[in-house]
Amino acid sequence: MNPVLIVGCGDIGMRLAKRLAPRRVVGLVRSAASAERLRCRGVTPVQVDLDTDTGICAVAASRCEVFYLAPPPGAGEQDSRVARVCRHWRGDSLPRRLVYISTSAVYGDCAGAWIDESAPLEPGSARGRRRLDAESRWRRWSDETGVPVVVLRVPGIYACDRLPVKRLRAGLPVLSPQESPYSNRIHADDLVQVCLAAMARGQAGAAYNAADGAPVRMTEYFFRVADCLGLARPPVVDRQTAERRLSASMLSFLAESKRLDNRRLLHQLGVRLQYPDLASGLAACRSEAVAPRG
Numbered sequence: 001m002n003p004v005l006i007v008g009c010g011d012i013g014m015r016l017a018k019r020l021a022p023r024r025v026v027g028l029v030r031s032a033a034s035a036e037r038l039r040c041r042g043v044t045p046v047q048v049d050l051d052t053d054t055g056i057c058a059v060a061a062s063r064c065e066v067f068y069l070a071p072p073p074g075a076g077e078q079d080s081r082v083a084r085v086c087r088h089w090r091g092d093s094l095p096r097r098l099v100y101i102s103t104s105a106v107y108g109d110c111a112g113a114w115i116d117e118s119a120p121l122e123p124g125s126a127r128g129r130r131r132l133d134a135e136s137r138w139r140r141w142s143d144e145t146g147v148p149v150v151v152l153r154v155p156g157i158y159a160c161d162r163l164p165v166k167r168l169r170a171g172l173p174v175l176s177p178q179e180s181p182y183s184n185r186i187h188a189d190d191l192v193q194v195c196l197a198a199m200a201r202g203q204a205g206a207a208y209n210a211a212d213g214a215p216v217r218m219t220e221y222f223f224r225v226a227d228c229l230g231l232a233r234p235p236v237v238d239r240q241t242a243e244r245r246l247s248a249s250m251l252s253f254l255a256e257s258k259r260l261d262n263r264r265l266l267h268q269l270g271v272r273l274q275y276p277d278l279a280s281g282l283a284a285c286r287s288e289a290v291a292p293r294g
């Protein structure tokens with residue numbers, strides 16, 4: 001079997017590694033603490049900072065199935081990490097296949113419309129432009145090297161241990177449900193099975209909306225999570241107040257509204273989602289919370 005390399009082996013990478021067992025998985029991380037965590041969980045760590053040239057040349061990717069999950073840098077309009085990796089992975093060190101986790105921010109604001117993968121890519125934020133830059137770089141690299149690349153456009157990832165508890169406890173406000181944008185999600189466990197399906201069956205060069213297909217307005221999301229966790233619902237404010245009280249990054253999420261059509265994912269990749277909507281995902285969190293610990 002081909003070796004597996006997970007570049008950016010954080011939360012999703014570790015979930016993926018667990019599903020891939022007993023295959024040997026190598027996980028690339030930046031920090032010593034993360035490398036140690038991988039080692040403890042049976043993943044072979046490689047500690048490399050993708051913001052520098054040293055190290056990446058030593059990462060053996062040849063014949064590997066690569067899941068590239070590392071985010072772009074936090075500033076700028078380009079993904080210099082992907083640029084660096086594409087420069088180094090040439091000739092003898094080419095992977096067999098690569099799945100790249102992008103984000104739905106590449107579409108920008110769509111005024112609440114349903115969109116599939118043919119929608120124009122017009123990111124309205126630097127965050128989205130860095131992702132589009134990464135997608136374009138992978139495509140060019142794939143054309144030049146012949147390595148098949150599959151892109152997953154991922155919206156908000158949630159799981160029982162990935163809910164906005166801190167935000168709700170801090171009492172940060174939300175917009176009225178009608179004013180608030182549509183937001184899209186995927187459960188972390190479903191994202192893992194999507195990654196595996198994309199590696200096994202994804203069409204080379206294709207992009208897939210990796211969403212559950214059941215968008216809700218963002219305010220509705222926070223209300224439902226608060227109800228699920230038994231926390232107070234956040235206060236509702238008008239847009240002007242929200243602009244004073246929320247961070248620039250939260251405001252950038254409020255500026256974009258779209259509903260992701262996931263039919264290509266379901267039909268082409270043959271994925272059967274375990275959590276096809278927020279209700280089923282949150283119900284699983286509730287039953288996990290009440291299950292007796294053995």
Ligand SMILES: NC(=O)c1ccc[n+]([C@@H]2O[C@H](COP(=O)([O-])OP(=O)(O)OC[C@H]3O[C@@H](n4cnc5c(N)ncnc54)[C@H](OP(=O)(O)O)[C@@H]3O)[C@@H](O)[C@H]2O)c1
Pocket residue numbers: 007008009010011012013028029030031032034035048049050051069070071072081101102103104154155156157158
């Ligand atoms: N949060 C969301 O809702 C959401 C939505 C769409 C897409 N995504 C994307 O999905 C991907 C996977 O998410 P996740 O939750 O698994 O992320 P995560 O837990 O934050 O893991 C990110 C990993 O990337 C590594 N990394 C970051 N900068 C690096 C660098 N300069 N050099 C080498 N490694 C570096 C980190 O290593 P260290 O731990 O050592 O720093 C970590 O292993 C990310 O690209 C994320 O941006 C997230």
